[in-house]
Amino acid sequence: MSDRGNRVCPVERAGSLDNRIRRWFQNPQKILRPYIKEGMTVLEVGCGPGFFSVDMALMAGKSGQVIACDMQEGMLEKVRDKINGTELEARIKLHKCEENKIGVSNHVDFVLLFYVVHEIPNKEGLFNEIWSILRPKGQVLIVEPPFHVSKSAFEETIKKARSVGFVDTNGPNMLFHKTVILKKG
Ligand SMILES: C[S@@+](CC[C@H](N)C(=O)[O-])C[C@H]1O[C@@H](n2cnc3c(N)ncnc32)[C@H](O)[C@@H]1O
Known part of the structure; x- marks a missing residue:
């Protein structure tokens, strides 16, 4: 993977992640x-401006x-602005995490990692933490972008998930994207 690999997506790019055109191609x-x-109790790590969290x-x-959860307060602020005063305010808990620690103790049924794993430096730490909070029948969906993340980098990520104990199956079919579902083995 190139050295662009784990650069964190800036808050200024939030608009490109949350718009109607994306919704055509990626209906949450x-x-x-x-x-x-x-x-269900569900977790989104790296929620950005909440394109998926709201539908979740x-x-x-x-x-x-x-x-x-997101490590950038500016991203969480965008989600807050969207749900303030709506009934979703009570359903979505916003959580600021650290670069290498999610820091959530609730047990969860599903975890979404959409366009984020390549931005996280310590992937074993990420998978270990998810393992500790994922319920026995829980699932984790990872989606990585088409060109930005190479096939070999994605395979490395899956190897790291396996080393923690996860078993992997095919994720949803999304044109050119890399997707995988992880479950507890
Ligand atoms: C490319 S955006 C994707 C946002 C969202 N998942 C989506 O698909 O619309 C990546 C997001 O992950 C967050 N992020 C990056 N590294 C992170 C980390 N170590 N822990 C939590 N969030 C992180 C960034 O702040 C950014 O909001």
């Missing part, structure tokens, strides 16, 4: 429907909970 509900059910909250329903 279509992508996440097989994994998120009503009443709609899908988890009134009895569910979303923990949307």
